[in-house]
Amino acid sequence: MDRLLANGTVNAAQSGEGPPLFLFHSLLSDRASFDAIVPDLERSFRTIVPELPGFGGSRAVEGGLIAVADRMAEAVKDAAAGAPAIVLGNGYGGFVALQMAIRHPEIASKFILADCGAAFSEPGREAFRNMAKASREKGLEAITDVAMRRLFAPEFQAQHPDLMQDRRAAFLRTDPDVFRAACDALASLDLRSELSAVKVPVLVLVGEHDEATPPPMSHELAAGLPRAELKIIPGCAHVPQLQSPRQFLGAMKGFLL
Numbered sequence: 001m002d003r004l005l006a007n008g009t010v011n012a013a014q015s016g017e018g019p020p021l022f023l024f025h026s027l028l029s030d031r032a033s034f035d036a037i038v039p040d041l042e043r044s045f046r047t048i049v050p051e052l053p054g055f056g057g058s059r060a061v062e063g064g065l066i067a068v069a070d071r072m073a074e075a076v077k078d079a080a081a082g083a084p085a086i087v088l089g090n091g092y093g094g095f096v097a098l099q100m101a102i103r104h105p106e107i108a109s110k111f112i113l114a115d116c117g118a119a120f121s122e123p124g125r126e127a128f129r130n131m132a133k134a135s136r137e138k139g140l141e142a143i144t145d146v147a148m149r150r151l152f153a154p155e156f157q158a159q160h161p162d163l164m165q166d167r168r169a170a171f172l173r174t175d176p177d178v179f180r181a182a183c184d185a186l187a188s189l190d191l192r193s194e195l196s197a198v199k200v201p202v203l204v205l206v207g208e209h210d211e212a213t214p215p216p217m218s219h220e221l222a223a224g225l226p227r228a229e230l231k232i233i234p235g236c237a238h239v240p241q242l243q244s245p246r247q248f249l250g251a252m253k254g255f256l257l
Contacts, residue, residue: 005050005075011057012050012079016042020080023049026091027182028147029239030055030170033090036245048079052096054178065185069099073107084109086256091115091213091238092182098191101198112252114205115238117217118224119190132183140172140179147171150212151238195224202228203255207236
């Protein structure tokens, strides 16, 4: 069931009963990237999967990652209705969740930050600048192969042609202006000096073969957070919940209790 949050600006799917658990999707994907794990999670949680601002039925917001995080904090507060919430973010959704945790320290009781970090290396920043430039000059179609490589290793792509067709179509539905604004935000992001503000428990997850946000970023993130645990998911890349749902759920199991 879909519902509108944050004064009608954020569209979200909701299912199950229990404590509220929010799932924030990545930049190169959409909320369907959680479809394989929602059936398990909704047995124990009221699982809420929003479309981030500018995606799907959610209105875009100007003001960079801070504005996105503030909008999502409003959505979390709205949907949680005072109950202790858990927020999981993957990729770009993880950066949004982290920025939200820093700016709104009471918004959630726990965070799961999967395949993100607090800052990119210079080559990582340049990759976002290049994607933004190429999409501006040639359209999203020109960078679809690059985007898919950042999500999945070539071997996985070859073994799952139907999934890849679906993921390519999802990427091409992205609003180009929203995509470029997110690339610009990530290219300049550096939250390392603010990590100490996050006092709640955080589980940091990362795929062993993640090329978009490599494991060293997660090591740095976990080291900078006061109450963080790091787990590396073997054999996976940037969206482990799609590549290996069982492993992803297993990595979270003890933390979610």
